[in-house]
Amino acid sequence: MSQYIARLGRRSPATPPRLRLHRRQPRRVAMLSVHTSPLHQPGTGDAGGMNVYIVELAQRLAAINIEVEIFTRATTAALPPTVELAPGVLVRHVDAGPYEGLAKEELPAQLCAFTHGVMQAWAGHRPGHYDLVHSHYWLSGHVGWLAAQRWGVPLVHAMHTMAKVKNANLADGDTPEPAARVIGETQIVAAADRLIANTAGEADELVRHYDADTGKVAVVHPGVNLARFRPADGRAAARARLGLPRDALIPLFAGRIQPLKAPDVLLRAVAVLLDERPELRSRVCVPVVGGPSGSGLAKPEGLQKLAARLGIADVVRFHPPVGQEQLADWFRAASVLVMPSYSESFGLVAIEAQAAGTPVLAAAVGGLPVAVRDGHTGFLVQGHDPAAYARVLRDFADHPHLADRMGEAAARHAQSFGWDTAAAATADVYTAALQAHRRRVRSHHG
Numbered sequence: 001m002s003q004y005i006a007r008l009g010r011r012s013p014a015t016p017p018r019l020r021l022h023r024r025q026p027r028r029v030a031m032l033s034v035h036t037s038p039l040h041q042p043g044t045g046d047a048g049g050m051n052v053y054i055v056e057l058a059q060r061l062a063a064i065n066i067e068v069e070i071f072t073r074a075t076t077a078a079l080p081p082t083v084e085l086a087p088g089v090l091v092r093h094v095d096a097g098p099y100e101g102l103a104k105e106e107l108p109a110q111l112c113a114f115t116h117g118v119m120q121a122w123a124g125h126r127p128g129h130y131d132l133v134h135s136h137y138w139l140s141g142h143v144g145w146l147a148a149q150r151w152g153v154p155l156v157h158a159m160h161t162m163a164k165v166k167n168a169n170l171a172d173g174d175t176p177e178p179a180a181r182v183i184g185e186t187q188i189v190a191a192a193d194r195l196i197a198n199t200a201g202e203a204d205e206l207v208r209h210y211d212a213d214t215g216k217v218a219v220v221h222p223g224v225n226l227a228r229f230r231p232a233d234g235r236a237a238a239r240a241r242l243g244l245p246r247d248a249l250i251p252l253f254a255g256r257i258q259p260l261k262a263p264d265v266l267l268r269a270v271a272v273l274l275d276e277r278p279e280l281r282s283r284v285c286v287p288v289v290g291g292p293s294g295s296g297l298a299k300p301e302g303l304q305k306l307a308a309r310l311g312i313a314d315v316v317r318f319h320p321p322v323g324q325e326q327l328a329d330w331f332r333a334a335s336v337l338v339m340p341s342y343s344e345s346f347g348l349v350a351i352e353a354q355a356a357g358t359p360v361l362a363a364a365v366g367g368l369p370v371a372v373r374d375g376h377t378g379f380l381v382q383g384h385d386p387a388a389y390a391r392v393l394r395d396f397a398d399h400p401h402l403a404d405r406m407g408e409a410a411a412r413h414a415q416s417f418g419w420d421t422a423a424a425a426t427a428d429v430y431t432a433a434l435q436a437h438r439r440r441v442r443s444h445h446g
Contacts, residue, residue: 025431026131028067030122030147031058032140034114035107037072038091039083050160052324052348053222054136055085060223060423062088066430069130071118071143073110075099092121107139108180115143122151132430136160138181141188154193154437156429159185159202161345164209169343169365171259171384186210194433196220196426198346199367216436218429221370223419224351229328231357231411235403238332245285249397251361252334254289254327254349257303262363263288264306265340268386271310273393280397286316289330331356335396335403339368340384347371351417354378354410359403361392377410 031054038055058068067088074093083091094117097110122129134156135144141157148155163177163185170176189195189210195217197203203219206212232238239246251270253263266286274281288303307316322330331337337353339362346367350360354371360378362368374380381388396402 024434025427026066026434028069028130029061029430030118030130030133031068031070032118032133032135032144032147033070033072033137034096034111034139034143035073035137037075037093038070038085039072039079040075050136053160056223056225056419057423057426058089059086060419061427062086063420064423064427066427069121071114071121073097073107073114075102094118094121105178108142108184111139111142115146118143118147119150122147132156132433134158134430135188138163138185138188141192142184145188145191148191148193152441154433155191156194156196156433157188157192158196158198159206159345160198161343162202162205162209165205165366166260166343171262171342174259174342192216193437194218194429196429198222199370201370202345202367218425218432220422220425220429221417222346222348222351223422224348224355224414224417225324226355226415226418228324229331229352229355229414231407232328232332234357235332235335235407238329241329242333244287244333245283247400248283248285248335249280249393250285250287250333250335251338251393251396252287252289252330252336252353252358253338254330254353255339257288257290257292260342262340262342262384263290263303265384265386265389266338267303267307267310267312267316269338269340269389269393270315271312272386272390273397274312274315276390277394277397281315284315284397286312287319287330287334288316289319289322289327291321327352328356331358334358336361336378336393338389339363340381340389341365341368342384344368350378351414354407355414355417357407357411359406359410361389373409373413377406377413 033054036051038051040051061068069090069092071092071094073096076099079093081093085091094114096114132154133144133148135141136158137160144155163181167176189212195206195212197206197217197219200219203217206217207214236246253266255261257263270286307313331353337358337360339347339350341363344366350362350371353360354377360372362372362380364380364382369380372378372380379392
């Protein structure tokens with residue numbers, strides 16, 4: 001399929017000039033990811049679904065003849081200036097601020113230095129080296145806005161998360177996003193030639209909260225690596241490999257440990273369940289796979305202390321973040337993945353777990369109602385009341401075959417979220433951005 005798309009992407013000499021101009025996709029894209037490197041382990045620090053998104057998308061774009069250079073901030077002196085991630089995908093490490101110990105919230109002050117690094121890389125090339133800029137998250141959007149203007153190319157931007165949406169759905173005690181971010185996002189929305197939203201809901205939010213031009217917003221669902229996340233040899237084998245009890249109820253939390261992701265709701269739900277049904281205690285195991293992040297860094301031991309306070313420390317197991325291959329095994333081993341997030345632009349792990357054959361219990365927020373088919377591939381809960389989550393966990397405990405039946409439906413549902421589809425749709429957005437940009441330049445000079 002990718003070879004076929006690649007052939008489509010090449011220009012045939014027989015094509016009339018106007019048609020050729022009309023369909024041209026970019027040859028080389030400058031992709032910007034200021035605050036999180038595609039080489040970082042997802043689940044650590046600020047690395048999460050966006051890292052996976054950028055890596056997978058870049059590799060699939062390269063497969064259809066669109067070269068990608070990813071600019072990211074250098075976080076250690078040991079990193080070489082450039083790393084080839086895959087054929088056609090280059091990661092460029094830009095020096096901006098101290099390597100270690102710089103929180104995401106402190107990065108706006110380093111955007112000038114980062115932009116300088118991007119411009120230096122560009123200055124070493126012939127004019128026209130990059131056909132388009134694709135920025136991820138608002139910090140990158142600011143650099144992208146300047147770079148695209150300087151190079152005379154279109155800007156495509158993906159928000160991933162939005163300050164106004166996060167602030168409207170804050171967890172108790174979580175820190176609101178600053179006004180500077182809201183202003184920055186508003187500027188980027190106005191400046192971008194195209195905005196990529198993960199879901200139709202996110203597209204609506206861009207229009208409603210940021211006054212985005214509907215003609216500039218395109219919906220592209222993120223993909224999932226279907227070769228990596230698949231049912232494989234099943235739940236029992238995965239449990240054996242991970243040293244988990246064979247017949248236990250295993251509700252899994254996988255992700256960054258911070259109030260936004262609400263792992264505490266899962267722990268409270270398990271406490272409610274065990275209060276009602278103490279006989280389940282011997283066959284419940286709750287793995288929490290991930291590291292503290294964001295506002296969770298202020299109290300890295302908070303979740304362990306909560307488990308002890310709730311009297312469930314004996315059934316909760318804390319594990320550091322793991323690589324993608326092992327994460328797939330954790331998904332296979334679980335009875336259900338639990339995602340009680342307060343805000344989630346898409347919820348990539350929900351699709352990854354389903355692709356591995358595991359149902360999902362999630363909050364009905366953001367993109368999760370798109371990722372999870374309620375009642376078929378998992379359950380969606382309105383709000384964050386632990387008792388509501390406990391009721392669903394009780395169903396999984398009382399009906400052990402529910403996980404298998406829903407897991408099969410989940411694996412089928414996830415098949416429509418392949419990265420090849422996402423890359424082809426993104427390439428179409430690029431082509432549209434190039435056309436719109438050329439029209440604007442022509443009318444400006446006309």
